Amino acid sequence: MTAEQRTVAGRPRDPDKDVAVLEAARALLREGGYQAANIAAIARRAGVGTPTIYRRWARRETLIEDAVFGARDISLPTPTDDLHADLRAWVRLFLAHLADPATRAAIPGLLVAYQQDDDLYGSLLTRVERSLRSHVADAVADVIPSGSATLRAARTDALFDLLVGATLVRALTFGLHDSETFCTQTADALMALAMSEWDPQSSTVVRSRFST
Numbered sequence: 001m002t003a004e005q006r007t008v009a010g011r012p013r014d015p016d017k018d019v020a021v022l023e024a025a026r027a028l029l030r031e032g033g034y035q036a037a038n039i040a041a042i043a044r045r046a047g048v049g050t051p052t053i054y055r056r057w058a059r060r061e062t063l064i065e066d067a068v069f070g071a072r073d074i075s076l077p078t079p080t081d082d083l084h085a086d087l088r089a090w091v092r093l094f095l096a097h098l099a100d101p102a103t104r105a106a107i108p109g110l111l112v113a114y115q116q117d118d119d120l121y122g123s124l125l126t127r128v129e130r131s132l133r134s135h136v137a138d139a140v141a142d143v144i145p146s147g148s149a150t151l152r153a154a155r156t157d158a159l160f161d162l163l164v165g166a167t168l169v170r171a172l173t174f175g176l177h178d179s180e181t182f183c184t185q186t187a188d189a190l191m192a193l194a195m196s197e198w199d200p201q202s203s204t205v206v207r208s209r210f211s212t
Helices: 005-011 015-032 039-046 049-054 060-069 083-098 101-116 118-140 148-172 181-195
Strands: 194-198 204-208
Touching: 005 049, 005 194, 005 204, 015 039, 015 049, 015 060, 015 101, 049 181, 049 194, 060 101, 060 118, 083 101, 083 148, 101 148, 118 148, 148 181, 181 194
Parallel strands: none
Antiparallel strands: 194 204
16 A cells, blocks of 8 residues: 555645655755665654654655655746757756755665666656656757657657756766856757757767757
Protein backbone atom coordinates (compact mmCIF):
# COMPACT_ATOMS: atom_id res chain seq x y z
CA MET A 1 0.00 0.00 0.00
CA THR A 2 1.38 3.40 -0.98
CA ALA A 3 1.65 6.42 1.29
CA GLU A 4 -1.19 8.05 -0.62
CA GLN A 5 -3.43 5.00 -0.14
CA ARG A 6 -2.72 4.92 3.58
CA THR A 7 -3.62 8.59 3.82
CA VAL A 8 -6.95 8.09 2.08
CA ALA A 9 -7.78 5.20 4.36
CA GLY A 10 -6.93 7.18 7.50
CA ARG A 11 -7.38 10.75 8.63
CA PRO A 12 -7.15 13.62 6.10
CA ARG A 13 -3.71 15.10 5.52
CA ASP A 14 -2.83 18.29 7.35
CA PRO A 15 -1.17 20.57 4.75
CA ASP A 16 0.63 22.49 7.50
CA LYS A 17 2.45 19.30 8.47
CA ASP A 18 3.40 18.69 4.85
CA VAL A 19 4.95 22.15 4.68
CA ALA A 20 6.75 21.70 7.99
CA VAL A 21 8.25 18.38 6.91
CA LEU A 22 9.44 19.68 3.54
CA GLU A 23 10.93 22.81 5.10
CA ALA A 24 12.68 20.67 7.72
CA ALA A 25 14.13 18.44 5.01
CA ARG A 26 15.48 21.41 3.06
CA ALA A 27 16.99 22.94 6.20
CA LEU A 28 18.75 19.73 7.14
CA LEU A 29 20.07 19.27 3.62
CA ARG A 30 21.55 22.77 3.67
CA GLU A 31 23.02 22.37 7.14
CA GLY A 32 24.38 18.84 7.10
CA GLY A 33 24.01 17.35 3.64
CA TYR A 34 22.15 14.28 2.45
CA GLN A 35 23.13 12.02 5.33
CA ALA A 36 21.79 14.52 7.88
CA ALA A 37 18.37 14.57 6.24
CA ASN A 38 17.15 11.20 7.49
CA ILE A 39 13.55 10.53 8.47
CA ALA A 40 14.14 10.69 12.23
CA ALA A 41 15.98 14.00 12.00
CA ILE A 42 13.37 15.48 9.68
CA ALA A 43 10.59 14.42 12.04
CA ARG A 44 12.33 16.04 15.02
CA ARG A 45 12.94 19.29 13.11
CA ALA A 46 9.35 19.41 11.84
CA GLY A 47 7.87 18.55 15.24
CA VAL A 48 6.01 15.49 14.00
CA GLY A 49 6.29 11.75 14.56
CA THR A 50 7.93 9.47 12.03
CA PRO A 51 4.58 7.71 11.36
CA THR A 52 3.25 11.08 10.18
CA ILE A 53 5.99 11.20 7.58
CA TYR A 54 5.57 7.62 6.43
CA ARG A 55 1.82 8.18 5.98
CA ARG A 56 2.74 10.83 3.43
CA TRP A 57 5.94 9.49 1.84
CA ALA A 58 6.57 5.78 1.41
CA ARG A 59 10.34 6.23 1.47
CA ARG A 60 12.98 8.80 2.27
CA GLU A 61 14.00 9.40 -1.34
CA THR A 62 10.52 10.51 -2.43
CA LEU A 63 10.39 12.93 0.50
CA ILE A 64 13.78 14.40 -0.48
CA GLU A 65 12.62 14.64 -4.11
CA ASP A 66 9.52 16.57 -3.09
CA ALA A 67 11.61 18.84 -0.86
CA VAL A 68 13.99 19.87 -3.63
CA PHE A 69 12.07 19.26 -6.87
CA GLY A 70 8.47 19.73 -5.79
CA ALA A 71 6.42 22.75 -6.86
CA ARG A 72 7.21 25.75 -4.67
CA ASP A 73 5.63 28.68 -6.47
CA ILE A 74 8.27 28.55 -9.20
CA SER A 75 7.32 30.76 -12.14
CA LEU A 76 8.24 29.33 -15.53
CA PRO A 77 9.62 31.73 -18.16
CA THR A 78 6.97 33.51 -20.18
CA PRO A 79 7.56 33.16 -23.96
CA THR A 80 8.53 36.34 -25.79
CA ASP A 81 9.52 37.22 -29.34
CA ASP A 82 13.19 36.80 -28.41
CA LEU A 83 14.00 33.09 -28.37
CA HIS A 84 17.57 33.60 -27.17
CA ALA A 85 16.31 35.59 -24.18
CA ASP A 86 13.71 32.89 -23.50
CA LEU A 87 16.34 30.15 -23.55
CA ARG A 88 18.62 32.20 -21.32
CA ALA A 89 15.72 32.52 -18.87
CA TRP A 90 15.26 28.74 -18.87
CA VAL A 91 18.98 28.21 -18.24
CA ARG A 92 18.91 30.75 -15.41
CA LEU A 93 15.87 29.05 -13.85
CA PHE A 94 17.40 25.56 -13.96
CA LEU A 95 20.77 26.76 -12.70
CA ALA A 96 19.31 28.72 -9.81
CA HIS A 97 17.21 25.77 -8.70
CA LEU A 98 19.94 23.16 -9.05
CA ALA A 99 22.54 25.39 -7.37
CA ASP A 100 20.38 25.87 -4.29
CA PRO A 101 22.36 24.38 -1.36
CA ALA A 102 19.55 21.96 -0.50
CA THR A 103 19.36 20.66 -4.06
CA ARG A 104 23.14 20.39 -4.40
CA ALA A 105 23.25 18.35 -1.20
CA ALA A 106 20.38 16.09 -2.25
CA ILE A 107 21.49 15.17 -5.77
CA PRO A 108 24.48 12.90 -4.97
CA GLY A 109 22.43 10.80 -2.54
CA LEU A 110 19.50 10.60 -4.92
CA LEU A 111 21.78 9.51 -7.77
CA VAL A 112 22.94 6.55 -5.69
CA ALA A 113 19.32 5.63 -4.98
CA TYR A 114 18.41 5.88 -8.68
CA GLN A 115 21.30 3.58 -9.59
CA GLN A 116 19.87 0.97 -7.27
CA ASP A 117 16.21 1.44 -8.23
CA ASP A 118 15.27 2.33 -11.82
CA ASP A 119 11.59 2.60 -10.91
CA LEU A 120 12.35 5.37 -8.42
CA TYR A 121 13.88 7.56 -11.12
CA GLY A 122 11.05 6.70 -13.48
CA SER A 123 8.62 8.03 -10.91
CA LEU A 124 10.52 11.32 -10.71
CA LEU A 125 10.42 11.64 -14.51
CA THR A 126 6.65 11.18 -14.47
CA ARG A 127 6.06 13.67 -11.68
CA VAL A 128 8.51 16.43 -12.62
CA GLU A 129 10.59 16.13 -15.76
CA ARG A 130 8.00 15.35 -18.41
CA SER A 131 6.03 18.51 -17.75
CA LEU A 132 9.15 20.68 -17.93
CA ARG A 133 10.32 18.90 -21.08
CA SER A 134 6.99 19.75 -22.71
CA HIS A 135 7.24 23.43 -21.73
CA VAL A 136 10.74 23.74 -23.17
CA ALA A 137 9.66 21.97 -26.38
CA ASP A 138 6.82 24.47 -26.77
CA ALA A 139 9.27 27.36 -26.36
CA VAL A 140 11.33 26.30 -29.38
CA ALA A 141 8.63 24.71 -31.52
CA ASP A 142 8.34 27.66 -33.94
CA VAL A 143 12.04 27.79 -34.87
CA ILE A 144 12.85 24.12 -35.33
CA PRO A 145 13.32 23.37 -39.04
CA SER A 146 10.49 21.45 -40.62
CA GLY A 147 10.83 17.70 -40.72
CA SER A 148 9.20 14.53 -39.54
CA ALA A 149 7.55 14.46 -36.16
CA THR A 150 10.14 11.90 -35.03
CA LEU A 151 13.08 14.15 -35.91
CA ARG A 152 11.45 17.21 -34.34
CA ALA A 153 10.79 15.26 -31.13
CA ALA A 154 14.39 14.03 -31.14
CA ARG A 155 15.58 17.63 -31.54
CA THR A 156 13.57 18.96 -28.63
CA ASP A 157 14.57 16.00 -26.46
CA ALA A 158 18.24 16.64 -27.23
CA LEU A 159 17.80 20.33 -26.43
CA PHE A 160 16.17 19.58 -23.08
CA ASP A 161 18.85 17.02 -22.22
CA LEU A 162 21.55 19.59 -22.99
CA LEU A 163 19.78 22.15 -20.82
CA VAL A 164 19.52 19.75 -17.88
CA GLY A 165 22.99 18.25 -18.26
CA ALA A 166 24.81 21.56 -18.62
CA THR A 167 23.05 23.26 -15.73
CA LEU A 168 23.37 20.21 -13.47
CA VAL A 169 27.14 19.91 -13.93
CA ARG A 170 27.58 23.66 -13.56
CA ALA A 171 25.45 23.79 -10.41
CA LEU A 172 27.34 20.94 -8.75
CA THR A 173 30.78 22.30 -9.62
CA PHE A 174 30.71 26.11 -9.76
CA GLY A 175 27.28 26.93 -8.40
CA LEU A 176 26.25 30.46 -9.34
CA HIS A 177 29.78 31.76 -9.95
CA ASP A 178 29.80 33.88 -13.15
CA SER A 179 26.31 32.61 -13.82
CA GLU A 180 25.31 35.25 -16.38
CA THR A 181 28.19 34.34 -18.69
CA PHE A 182 27.30 30.68 -18.36
CA CYS A 183 23.61 31.35 -19.03
CA THR A 184 24.39 33.34 -22.17
CA GLN A 185 26.84 30.77 -23.54
CA THR A 186 24.49 27.88 -22.84
CA ALA A 187 21.61 29.74 -24.47
CA ASP A 188 23.87 30.19 -27.54
CA ALA A 189 24.39 26.42 -27.68
CA LEU A 190 20.69 25.68 -27.23
CA MET A 191 19.80 28.21 -29.92
CA ALA A 192 22.26 26.65 -32.36
CA LEU A 193 20.86 23.18 -31.68
CA ALA A 194 17.27 24.35 -32.07
CA MET A 195 17.91 26.04 -35.42
CA SER A 196 20.37 23.59 -36.96
CA GLU A 197 19.61 21.60 -40.08
CA TRP A 198 19.81 17.84 -39.53
CA ASP A 199 20.61 15.12 -42.01
CA PRO A 200 17.42 13.00 -41.96
CA GLN A 201 19.42 9.87 -42.79
CA SER A 202 21.90 10.09 -39.90
CA SER A 203 20.17 12.56 -37.55
CA THR A 204 23.42 14.56 -37.38
CA VAL A 205 23.78 18.33 -37.61
CA VAL A 206 24.64 19.64 -41.08
CA ARG A 207 24.65 23.38 -40.38
CA SER A 208 23.04 25.90 -38.05
CA ARG A 209 20.96 28.90 -39.02
CA PHE A 210 21.96 30.66 -35.79
CA SER A 211 25.20 32.51 -35.19
CA THR A 212 26.28 34.93 -32.47
